[in-house]
Amino acid sequence: MIDPEAERKEILRHYRRILKYAKPFLKGNDAKLIKKAFNTSVEAHKDMRRKSGEPYILHPLAVAQIVVEEIGLGPTGIVAALLHDVVxxxxxxxxDIEREFGPKVAKIVxxxxxISGVFDYGTSQQAENFRKMLLTLSDDVRVILIKIADRLHNMRTLDSMPRDKQLKIASETMYLYAPLAHRLGLYAIKSELEDLYLKYTDTETxxxxxxxxxxxxxxxxxxxxDFTLPIEEELHKxxxxxxxKGRPKSIYSILKxxxxxxxxxxxxxxxxxxxxxxxxxxxxxxxxxxxxxSIVTDHYQPNPDRLRDWVSTPKANGYESLHTTVMSKTGQWVEVQIRSKRMDEIAEKGYAAHWKYKAGGPSTSESALEQWINKVREMLETNDSNALEFMDEFRKNLFVEEVFVFTPKGDLIILPDKSTTLDFAFEIHTQIGLQCLGAKVNQKLVPLSYRLKNGDQVEILTSMKQKPxxxxxxxxxTSKARAKIKDFLRDEKKIRAEEGHILVESQLAKLGIESNHHNLNRLLIHFNVHSLPELYYRAATDKLDLNEIKEDIFDPQSEASKAVSNKLEPKQFELEVQKARGLNTDMLVIGENTSRFDYKIATCCNPIPGDDVFxxxxxxxxxxxxxxxCPVAIELLANHGNRIVKTKWTDQQELAFLxxxxxxxxxxxxxxxxxxxxxxxxxxxxxRSITIDSEDGFFEGNIMVFVNDTAHxxxxxQRLSKVNGVLLVERFD
Incomplete structure (x- = not known):
C-alpha cells in the first residue's frame, strides 16, 4: 500500500540533504535556482515510478546528492543533475530549460x-552512444561526471532489475564507466563500481x-x-x-x-x-x-621496492601521493600513503576538485589532466574508424598507466604503457613518424618495435626514403600513431587500386568482356575478394594473377562459371533469415533438447552446471x-548486448564437464x-590429467577432472583439502 504522505516526507528529506551539502558554496540566487529545478523535476516525474516501485523523483535526487557530496560539483552541477531526465x-x-535555468545548465542537460538510456540495440549502436558521451567531454566535463553519478546510482539499485539486464549494465559499467571514473580521478567511485560489478556477476566470491x-x-x-600511535606522537612533536585514516582495500582489488x-x-x-x-x-x-x-621509516623498516613517488611526477589523472610499504612490529606489511589535504581531495573527488584549486595558478597535475582531455578531443577528431574499433582504441589508450620518457634535449614525454619507439616518433610529429627508420634509446640502436621503459632517452632516426x-x-x-599509419596506408592503397583498376579494365577489354556490375561481381567471387578496391589493389601488387581472368568465368555454361554460382552459398539465406528474425529470445537450457541449438562451452572459463552463465x-x-x-564476459556483455542469450543449466546429472x-x-x-x-x-x-611439481619439500599440482556440477x-x-599435508585446494579457469 502506497502512503503518499510518507513518500512526500522522504522526498523532502533527500532534498534537504542536498541543500545541506551545497550550503558552503551557494552564492546569490543559487538556492532559488536549485529549488526551482527540484520543483520542475518533481512535476515532470510526478506519475512515474522506478522498477523497485519507489517514486522516480528519488533517482534525480540521489544523482544530485552524489554529484554534490561525492564528486563535489557546485550549483550548476546540482541543477543539471536534478533535471537530467526531464527532457x-x-x-x-x-x-525551455535554457529560458528557465540559463545556457550552461541547458548545454549539460x-x-x-x-547519451541517455541503456543501449539495448546492436553492437555499434552501443559503442556509438559511448562515443557521443565522450564527445560531450570536450564541451563540458560535468556531463560525464553527472553521467558517472547516474550510473553509480543505477548500480546501487540494480537489485530490482531482471538478471540479464543486471549482467549487461554491470559489464558496461566495468568496461567503460569504472575506467572513466578512474581516469577522471574519482578513486572512491571507481572502487565502488568495481565492487558492485563483482556483486552481480560473481556473487559467491x-x-x-x-x-x-x-x-x-x-x-x-x-x-x-597500535601501528599509528608512535607516528602520531612524533608528528605532534x-x-x-x-x-x-585506515582504509581497507576494495573487494574487487583484493580479488584481483x-x-x-x-x-x-x-x-x-x-x-x-x-x-x-x-x-x-x-x-x-x-x-x-x-x-x-622520514618519520615513518624511522619507526618501521620500509620495503625499498615499494616506494612510489607521485608527488614529484603526478599520474596523468592528477593523482599525487607518496606511497611506501613498511614492516609492522607484528610482521605484517602495511602500505602508508602520505599526502596533503589538497592532494587527498583531488584523489577522492578527482576532476571536480581541480576546479577548486585552479584559482591558485595551474599545478602540474592539472595540466596533466588538461592534456588528457585534449588527447580525448584529438582522438575524437582524428578518428574515423567504426564505433566499436573506436571504443577499443579509446580504452587501450586512455585507461592505461603511463611510461615517462625523455627527448634528446631532456623534455618529458608521457606515453601510454607498452608504447614503442614508433609511438614516440608520432608523438613528436606525424612526419617524423612516417619517415622513422629506427631509434637510439640511451645511445643504443633499437628497432621500431622496441618497448619504452620509464626514464628512457629517445632519439628518432629518419630517412626520406622510408614509408609505413x-x-x-x-x-x-597509441591511437594517434595508429590513425596516422592507417591514413597513409589507405591513401597508398587508393593510389595502387587506381593503377589496378586500369590493369583489370584493359584485361577485360582484351577479352572483349564488358566491365559491368554483373561481370565484376563474378570476378570478386572467382578470386574470393570482398570488394572491388581490394580486387584492384591485389591486381596492382601482383597478389592476383591477371592471366587468370579468362572468358570461361563469364560463360554461364563453363565449369568455372558454375563453380562461381555454387559459391553463392545456400547457408547465406539462412543467416539472413536469422538476422532479420533477431535472436531466439527463449531461455537456452543447456543439456536438454539442445540439439536444435549449436552450442559450445567456452574454453576460456570452462563453465560447469551450477555456475552463473550466459x-x-x-x-x-x-x-x-x-x-x-569470465574475463571475456565484460566486453561481450558491454558491447554486444543484442547477441546475449539467457542461459541456465538443466537438472539432468549425466553430463560431465571439465x-x-x-x-x-x-x-x-x-x-x-x-x-x-x-x-x-x-x-x-x-x-583427464594431473601434473605435480615438487621442490624443497613443497608441491604444487594442477588436476583436470570431469564433474557433473559445482556441488560435485x-x-x-572439500575432501581433497582434508588430505594430510594439503594446504590449499581451489578451482582455476
Whole structure:
C-alpha cells in the first residue's frame, strides 16, 4: 500500500540533504535556482515510478546528492543533475530549460539527453552512444561526471532489475564507466563500481571476501591503532596539523590481487592502507611529505621496492601521493600513503576538485589532466574508424598507466604503457613518424618495435626514403600513431587500386568482356575478394594473377562459371533469415533438447552446471556458453548486448564437464596416491590429467577432472583439502 504522505516526507528529506551539502558554496540566487529545478523535476516525474516501485523523483535526487557530496560539483552541477531526465521523459524542450535555468545548465542537460538510456540495440549502436558521451567531454566535463553519478546510482539499485539486464549494465559499467571514473580521478567511485560489478556477476566470491573482511574488522582496527600511535606522537612533536585514516582495500582489488599473484586471502599483506593527510600550504607540500616519510621509516623498516613517488611526477589523472610499504612490529606489511589535504581531495573527488584549486595558478597535475582531455578531443577528431574499433582504441589508450620518457634535449614525454619507439616518433610529429627508420634509446640502436621503459632517452632516426608498411600497425599502441599509419596506408592503397583498376579494365577489354556490375561481381567471387578496391589493389601488387581472368568465368555454361554460382552459398539465406528474425529470445537450457541449438562451452572459463552463465551468439560457431565472471564476459556483455542469450543449466546429472583444480601443500611419500584415490574412488570422478611439481619439500599440482556440477566439484575440493599435508585446494579457469 502506497502512503503518499510518507513518500512526500522522504522526498523532502533527500532534498534537504542536498541543500545541506551545497550550503558552503551557494552564492546569490543559487538556492532559488536549485529549488526551482527540484520543483520542475518533481512535476515532470510526478506519475512515474522506478522498477523497485519507489517514486522516480528519488533517482534525480540521489544523482544530485552524489554529484554534490561525492564528486563535489557546485550549483550548476546540482541543477543539471536534478533535471537530467526531464527532457527525455516529458514535453519539456532544451529551449525551455535554457529560458528557465540559463545556457550552461541547458548545454549539460542536452549532453546528458544525447547519451541517455541503456543501449539495448546492436553492437555499434552501443559503442556509438559511448562515443557521443565522450564527445560531450570536450564541451563540458560535468556531463560525464553527472553521467558517472547516474550510473553509480543505477548500480546501487540494480537489485530490482531482471538478471540479464543486471549482467549487461554491470559489464558496461566495468568496461567503460569504472575506467572513466578512474581516469577522471574519482578513486572512491571507481572502487565502488568495481565492487558492485563483482556483486552481480560473481556473487559467491563477493560475499565470501566481504565476510572475511567483516570478520577481521575488529582486529584490524586494533592493529591500526597500535601501528599509528608512535607516528602520531612524533608528528605532534614536529608540530604537524594532520589526520590519519585506515582504509581497507576494495573487494574487487583484493580479488584481483588473489588472482594475479595466485595467493589466498590470508596472504595479502596490504589488506589495508594507512593514510596520513597533512594540512600544509601548497608550496611546502613536497618537503612536508618527505619529512613525514622520514618519520615513518624511522619507526618501521620500509620495503625499498615499494616506494612510489607521485608527488614529484603526478599520474596523468592528477593523482599525487607518496606511497611506501613498511614492516609492522607484528610482521605484517602495511602500505602508508602520505599526502596533503589538497592532494587527498583531488584523489577522492578527482576532476571536480581541480576546479577548486585552479584559482591558485595551474599545478602540474592539472595540466596533466588538461592534456588528457585534449588527447580525448584529438582522438575524437582524428578518428574515423567504426564505433566499436573506436571504443577499443579509446580504452587501450586512455585507461592505461603511463611510461615517462625523455627527448634528446631532456623534455618529458608521457606515453601510454607498452608504447614503442614508433609511438614516440608520432608523438613528436606525424612526419617524423612516417619517415622513422629506427631509434637510439640511451645511445643504443633499437628497432621500431622496441618497448619504452620509464626514464628512457629517445632519439628518432629518419630517412626520406622510408614509408609505413602494414606491419607497423603491430608495433604501435597509441591511437594517434595508429590513425596516422592507417591514413597513409589507405591513401597508398587508393593510389595502387587506381593503377589496378586500369590493369583489370584493359584485361577485360582484351577479352572483349564488358566491365559491368554483373561481370565484376563474378570476378570478386572467382578470386574470393570482398570488394572491388581490394580486387584492384591485389591486381596492382601482383597478389592476383591477371592471366587468370579468362572468358570461361563469364560463360554461364563453363565449369568455372558454375563453380562461381555454387559459391553463392545456400547457408547465406539462412543467416539472413536469422538476422532479420533477431535472436531466439527463449531461455537456452543447456543439456536438454539442445540439439536444435549449436552450442559450445567456452574454453576460456570452462563453465560447469551450477555456475552463473550466459550464451553468446557467434556467426561461425553458434552459441558459446561463458561464465558471467569470465574475463571475456565484460566486453561481450558491454558491447554486444543484442547477441546475449539467457542461459541456465538443466537438472539432468549425466553430463560431465571439465574443471581445473589447483592443489598446494607440503610433499610426502604417498601423497599423489591419496589424492588420486579420493578423485577416482570415493567420488567416481574421471581425471583427464594431473601434473605435480615438487621442490624443497613443497608441491604444487594442477588436476583436470570431469564433474557433473559445482556441488560435485565443491565436494571434491572439500575432501581433497582434508588430505594430510594439503594446504590449499581451489578451482582455476
Amino acid at each position: 527525455e521523459d516529458t514535453e519539456m524542450e532544451i529551449s 542536452e549532453g546528458l539527453t544525447k 563477493y560475499k565470501d571476501i566481504s565476510n572475511k573482511i567483516r570478520q577481521t574488522r575488529s582486529s584490524r582496527t586494533k592493529f591500526i591503532r 614536529h608540530g604537524f596539523d594532520f589526520e590519519i 590481487k588473489i588472482k594475479k599473484q595466485n595467493i589466498t586471502f590470508d596472504e595479502i599483506y596490504d589488506l589495508f592502507a594507512i593514510r596520513i593527510i597533512l594540512n600544509v600550504p601548497h608550496e611546502n607540500e613536497k618537503a612536508a611529505c618527505w619529512q613525514v616519510y 608498411a602494414d606491419e607497423w600497425l603491430n608495433f604501435v599502441s 550464451g553468446f551468439q557467434t556467426e561461425e560457431e553458434g552459441i558459446i556458453i561463458h561464465r558471467t565472471s 574443471a581445473g583444480i589447483r592443489i598446494k601443500g607440503s610433499d610426502r611419500v604417498g601423497l599423489v596416491n591419496d589424492v588420486t584415490r579420493i578423485i577416482s574412488n570415493s567420488l567416481k570422478v574421471n581425471m 566439484l565443491d565436494k571434491l575440493i
